[in-house]
Amino acid sequence: MRSLFVIEKIDFADHIAVPYLSAVAKRAGWATDLCVLDQTDLAETIHRCRPDVVAYSANVVSFAALSAAHRKARRRFEFTSIMGGPHPTFSPETFAQAGVDAYCMGEGERAFEDFLKRVETGRSFDDVPNLITGRGRNDVRRLVDPLDDLPVPDRDITLAHTFLKDTPKKTFYATRGCPFSCSYCCNNYYKKLYRGKGRIVRRFSVERVIGEIESVQRHYRMDFVKFGDDLFAMKADDWLEEFTNQYARRIGLPFNCYLRFDHVDSDLLGLLKQAGCYSVHLSVDSTSEFVRETVLGRRMKKVDIARQLRLIESYGIHTWVNYMLAAPDSTLQDDLDSIALNRRSKVTYAAYSTTVPVEGTALYDYSVARGLIDPQTHVGDLSGCCGVSTLACFTDREKRIRYNIFLLGAVAARLPFPLHWLVLQAIKYVPPNRLFARIRQGYYRYAIENKIFNLHWRRRKAPMHSSSGGALKLLWRKLWTSRNNVTVSGDA
Ligand code: B12
Ligand code: SF4
Numbered sequence: 001m002r003s004l005f006v007i008e009k010i011d012f013a014d015h016i017a018v019p020y021l022s023a024v025a026k027r028a029g030w031a032t033d034l035c036v037l038d039q040t041d042l043a044e045t046i047h048r049c050r051p052d053v054v055a056y057s058a059n060v061v062s063f064a065a066l067s068a069a070h071r072k073a074r075r076r077f078e079f080t081s082i083m084g085g086p087h088p089t090f091s092p093e094t095f096a097q098a099g100v101d102a103y104c105m106g107e108g109e110r111a112f113e114d115f116l117k118r119v120e121t122g123r124s125f126d127d128v129p130n131l132i133t134g135r136g137r138n139d140v141r142r143l144v145d146p147l148d149d150l151p152v153p154d155r156d157i158t159l160a161h162t163f164l165k166d167t168p169k170k171t172f173y174a175t176r177g178c179p180f181s182c183s184y185c186c187n188n189y190y191k192k193l194y195r196g197k198g199r200i201v202r203r204f205s206v207e208r209v210i211g212e213i214e215s216v217q218r219h220y221r222m223d224f225v226k227f228g229d230d231l232f233a234m235k236a237d238d239w240l241e242e243f244t245n246q247y248a249r250r251i252g253l254p255f256n257c258y259l260r261f262d263h264v265d266s267d268l269l270g271l272l273k274q275a276g277c278y279s280v281h282l283s284v285d286s287t288s289e290f291v292r293e294t295v296l297g298r299r300m301k302k303v304d305i306a307r308q309l310r311l312i313e314s315y316g317i318h319t320w321v322n323y324m325l326a327a328p329d330s331t332l333q334d335d336l337d338s339i340a341l342n343r344r345s346k347v348t349y350a351a352y353s354t355t356v357p358v359e360g361t362a363l364y365d366y367s368v369a370r371g372l373i374d375p376q377t378h379v380g381d382l383s384g385c386c387g388v389s390t391l392a393c394f395t396d397r398e399k400r401i402r403y404n405i406f407l408l409g410a411v412a413a414r415l416p417f418p419l420h421w422l423v424l425q426a427i428k429y430v431p432p433n434r435l436f437a438r439i440r441q442g443y444y445r446y447a448i449e450n451k452i453f454n455l456h457w458r459r460r461k462a463p464m465h466s467s468s469g470g471a472l473k474l475l476w477r478k479l480w481t482s483r484n485n486v487t488v489s490g491d492a
Contacts, residue, residue: 019153
């Protein structure tokens with residue numbers, strides 16, 4: 001039996017759900033293939049692979065393209081179809097629109113395994129937990145715990161035949177879930193969906209994570225590691241101590257991860273730095289305490305953000321700091337103040353996005369209740385995060401200036417006087433234009449490649465931990481990379 005996975009595109013981060021599901025399918029004796037829609041025609045791939053099951057992984061952005069391709073392919077071929085991912089999870093009411101035989105909500109590995117078994121044996125899958133079918137919606141099953149019960153993800157399915165094979169950065173996950181409930185984030189919905197169904201926050205064992213990284217390192221180019229977890233670590237506990245020791249000894253590559261300001265201290269930073277932490281992602285969201293704490297639900301009141309930023313900087317760790325512009329109840333000055341905060345605290349890269357309340361989140365309900373969005377016309381498509389605010393509470397001038405902060409805020413904070421002052425004037429008085437957009441793109445690329453992910457590290461530096469094993473590793477990798485004639489792509 002054969003399962004074909006379909007995603008819209010391969011992004012700069014590996015689409016990790018597919019390797020997990022592929023591993024599950026292989027364990028059940030199925031063969032697996034991948035079709036990336038923006039590179040290959042689905043009908044052509046189906047014609048070539050003759051899959052029994054076509055399995056789509058969709059988020060809010062890729063949903064339309066995936067369901068359109070599915071409907072087209074379905075007119076020509078016979079197969080059983082299933083769609084899972086964030087979109088079916090957060091918007092289960094869109095099942096009929098997708099046109100598939102089954103929709104999977106939440107964690108998919110066990111549901112997919114059951115589904116494949118039913119297809120293989122010709123039995124109905126209408127009652128499989130997590131699935132929605134034409135016969136109705138089943139409850140979600142308990143969360144996988146311990147995580148090590150999951151098979152090791154089949155990274156080859158997304159790495160071997162795509163441009164990711166040669167990219168210097170590879171992404172890994174050490175955990176699942178986040179204990180917090182910011183009002184705009186999927187996690188508050190997730191907690192409701194999984195209430196009473198097990199621990200939300202779970203970690204893989206240290207051996208499992210390190211083993212997975214080593215296995216990718218053996219087969220693919222890898223100069224930099226990104227941990228894509230919602231929240232990589234909250235304190236310097238036993239797990240982190242063991243992990244950082246093992247990582248430094250066995251992997252020895254610079255890495256990046258996500259932290260929270262209210263869970264950063266010297267013990268944590270010391271361990272991370274010792275293991276090779278190069279940069280961290282953190283979120284301020286809004287400089288207004290009220291907006292941050294109450295509207296956006298990022299509760300970390302007692303923390304002095306500027307002080308924490310200086311502490312991180314003192315460890316030589318670069319910072320990527322997220323802001324949500326034009327959040328409900330925020331003032332223009334709140335957003336302008338972010339530039340001063342970045343400058344004062346020497347933020348390496350300030351990542352701005354425009355607030356888009358997404359259906360299913362507390363922020364969406366808050367925005368509807370205050371008349372900031374009209375549920376009939378509001379498109380909660382998060383690609384709007386890179387656009388002008390659509391919230392009703394701001395004037396056109398305020399929206400324009402905020403969009404300029406999105407375009408120029410990061411660069412403004414890094415410039416010396418008088419250039420800094422000049423860019424601030426441009427933000428306030430010049431309408432957004434293509435030059436600003438180009439400046440943003442150029443600076444973003446520079447910062448991400450050099451300051452946040454250090455994608456040119458391999459070319460410049462000797463390994464951090466030079467033991468004879470490390471030197472041999474490096475020599476081997478050099479031979480390997482020259483044989484494969486790899487180039488540094490525009491990977492971010
Ligand atoms: C890493 C990440 C990214 C990475 C990689 C995305 C990728 N291709 O995988 C990058 C940075 C590229 C990215 C980009 C974006 N992301 Co993103 N991202 C995440 C993040 C933090 C983790 C995703 C992840 O890998 N989780 C681990 C895996 C194992 O979980 P999973 O993907 O959910 O898969 C499980 C189930 O969903 C299910 N499943 C998944 N697919 C399938 C398929 C089948 C057949 C079955 C049965 C089950 C199944 O089983 C899987 C295993 O349990 C999530 C937040 C989160 N905590 O989930 C946001 C999240 C997925 N992203 C989101 C968004 C909105 C975006 C962007 C639109 C942001 C933007 N403004 O540009 C873009 C879209 C890019 C694009 N073109 O598609 C939203 C999606 C909301 C929605 N309703 O769809 C999330 C949920 C964050 C949020 N807002 O709360 N993202
Ligand atoms: S800390 Fe991050 S991942 Fe956790 S709820 Fe808030 S936004 Fe979501």
